[in-house]
Amino acid sequence: MASAVVTRDAAAGGVAVRRTRRGRYALRGLALLYVGVLVVVPLVVIVGKVAGAGWTQLTDALGSPSAVTAYRLTIEVSLIAIVLNTAFGVGFGLLLTRYRIPGRRLLSAAADLPIAVSPVVAGLALVLVYGPIDGWFGAGLAGAGIRVIYSLPGMVLATTFVSFPLVLREVVPVLDEAGTDMEQAARVLGANSWQQFVRITLPTIRPALTYGVVLSLARSLGEFGAVRVVSGGISGAGQTQTVTLLIDDKYQQLEGGTYQLALLLVAVTVAAIVVASLRRPSPGRPLPRRNDREER
Amino acid sequence: MGERELTRLRAPSAAGLGVSVLWLSLLVLIPLAAVVTKSFAGGWSGFWAAVTTEQAVASLRLTVLSALIITLINAVMGTVLAWVLVRDEFPGKRLVEIVLDIPFALPTIVAGLVLISVYGPTSPVHLDIYGTQKAVAFALLFVTLPFVARAVQPVLMELDVEAEQAAACLGAGPVTTFRRILLPQLLPAVASGAGLGFARAMGEYGSVLLISGGLNRTEVTSLYAYGRIQNYDYVGAAAVSTVLLGLSLAVLLGLDVTQRRGRRRG
Numbered sequence: 001m002a003s004a005v006v007t008r009d010a011a012a013g014g015v016a017v018r019r020t021r022r023g024r025y026a027l028r029g030l031a032l033l034y035v036g037v038l039v040v041v042p043l044v045v046i047v048g049k050v051a052g053a054g055w056t057q058l059t060d061a062l063g064s065p066s067a068v069t070a071y072r073l074t075i076e077v078s079l080i081a082i083v084l085n086t087a088f089g090v091g092f093g094l095l096l097t098r099y100r101i102p103g104r105r106l107l108s109a110a111a112d113l114p115i116a117v118s119p120v121v122a123g124l125a126l127v128l129v130y131g132p133i134d135g136w137f138g139a140g141l142a143g144a145g146i147r148v149i150y151s152l153p154g155m156v157l158a159t160t161f162v163s164f165p166l167v168l169r170e171v172v173p174v175l176d177e178a179g180t181d182m183e184q185a186a187r188v189l190g191a192n193s194w195q196q197f198v199r200i201t202l203p204t205i206r207p208a209l210t211y212g213v214v215l216s217l218a219r220s221l222g223e224f225g226a227v228r229v230v231s232g233g234i235s236g237a238g239q240t241q242t243v244t245l246l247i248d249d250k251y252q253q254l255e256g257g258t259y260q261l262a263l264l265l266v267a268v269t270v271a272a273i274v275v276a277s278l279r280r281p282s283p284g285r286p287l288p289r290r291n292d293r294e295e296r
Numbered sequence: 297m298g299e300r301e302l303t304r305l306r307a308p309s310a311a312g313l314g315v316s317v318l319w320l321s322l323l324v325l326i327p328l329a330a331v332v333t334k335s336f337a338g339g340w341s342g343f344w345a346a347v348t349t350e351q352a353v354a355s356l357r358l359t360v361l362s363a364l365i366i367t368l369i370n371a372v373m374g375t376v377l378a379w380v381l382v383r384d385e386f387p388g389k390r391l392v393e394i395v396l397d398i399p400f401a402l403p404t405i406v407a408g409l410v411l412i413s414v415y416g417p418t419s420p421v422h423l424d425i426y427g428t429q430k431a432v433a434f435a436l437l438f439v440t441l442p443f444v445a446r447a448v449q450p451v452l453m454e455l456d457v458e459a460e461q462a463a464a465c466l467g468a469g470p471v472t473t474f475r476r477i478l479l480p481q482l483l484p485a486v487a488s489g490a491g492l493g494f495a496r497a498m499g500e501y502g503s504v505l506l507i508s509g510g511l512n513r514t515e516v517t518s519l520y521a522y523g524r525i526q527n528y529d530y531v532g533a534a535a536v537s538t539v540l541l542g543l544s545l546a547v548l549l550g551l552d553v554t555q556r557r558g559r560r561r562g
């Protein structure tokens with residue numbers, strides 16, 4: 001009697017398991033198909049196109065003078081933007097999580113704004129304020145001989161704008177989770193603020209910081225819309241072309257080398273993602289859970 | 297967060313706060329205020345006239361509709377992706393993780409170029425959607441692919457499987473278990489990811505630029521605004537930009553409010 005029940009249960013369980021397994025395979029297939037059609041197939045086709053065009057095409061496109069000028073400009077703009085956003089992200093993050101600040105929630109929301117802003121709108125916003133002819137501050141700056149829009153500072157501002165909160169958003173939750181116990185202990189033991197920062201705070205936020213910096217790097221290198229607006233879309237003006245602008249320009253002019261340059265950016269992006277995923281301990285969110293800390 | 301002791305601002309930290317807020321204002325707040333101000337340069341009537349031109353209305357309708365459609369698709373497919381990545385085990389899963397992040401980080405113009413090479417006039421798979429509204433939606437699906445999956449994944453990882461096992465023991469099929477046990481717990485994360493994706497899709501520019509073919513029927517609002525800027529019609533550009541800003545902010549604010557309320561209840 002008892003054994004009959006067990007076998008019937010086992011049989012029912014077997015059916016259920018089989019049914020769930022079939023569902024599992026169906027879902028897995030659906031997910032892989034979706035990602036495949038959307039992302040993998042296009043990337044494979046690009047690789048195929050570049051490979052089909054041949055090695056000399058690739059080296060010619062990547063080594064052309066306009067490309068080299070564009071690399072230099074892109075790297076310059078991105079580095080400045082990353083330094084600015086990292087300094088702001090860490091500094092403002094510490095202020096938000098460690099000090100009593102009036103209107104903290106409002107400030108934090110304001111810093112998140114750029115996430116929700118279209119790159120074209122970001123570019124327009126900067127032109128309206130820093131444009132040389134009738135910008136709010138731009139006219140005065142132009143009078144003082146400082147050119148912002150249609151020149152390097154404008155591109156830096158646009159790039160900084162679009163990647164503005166990326167470091168801050170990664171660092172703040174970690175600072176919140178970590179709490180101030182260790183920093184207070186360090187202070188009691190006689191550490192000054194710099195020592196507290198370097199010995200305690202920085203090691204705590206380092207993985208999140210690296211992740212945020214890598215995200216900013218990818219976003220900065222690839223920024224297109226905002227930079228296109230502030231650089232005035234001057235085609236052929238090699239000086240104000242970043243790599244993304246150059247790709248667009250070459251495509252519109254039906255010049256060769258578009259896919260080669262695009263593939264270069266794909267490679268850089270994938271490298272950045274791999275680095276970031278190695279830095280991020282689990283796929284999902286960063287770093288110490290409150291429970292882990294308490295158990296320790 | 298509230299109970300923790302927070303330090304009072306002293307001279308150096310107050311100066312740091314001052315510099316931060318000044319920088320935030322100069323880079324983000326004042327420029328965005330300038331957009332809103334500019335859009336009302338001709339008063340209410342000027343604003344209204346600028347956002348109700350035929351092409352402005354068409355672009356706004358296309359933008360909002362396609363953003364809504366792709367948000368629905370994202371909500372479903374993102375949940376499926378998250379479930380497969382958390383609960384399923386198969387060779388090459390790490391690779392899928394990496395591929396899933398590519399749309400986040402890939403430059404939008406490259407995304408557009410990549411899509412056009414596969415689904416454009418020279419399509420190797422004979423699927424030419426160049427210059428159609430389908431192409432716009434496709435580009436938006438590409439750039440917003442990871443939002444829902446990445447929002448749901450950590451929540452799903454935290455969930456106990458015991459409630460699901462109990463439901464299964466009590467005779468619930470997989471669909472019932474999902475609908476009654478999993479979905480209610482995942483819904484806030486799905487909504488937050490979908491909302492972020494919606495805001496992103498509303499402002500998308502680079503990936504849509506090439507595959508839309510520069511036609512009127514595929515002109516999303518950011519493309520329209522860019523065209524206005526090039527014609528030095530800053531009021532026209534600022535007016536539709538203000539509408540975009542307002543819509544994105546409303547979505548994000550709505551998410552924030554519902555989530556805070558949910559957390560308080562839970």
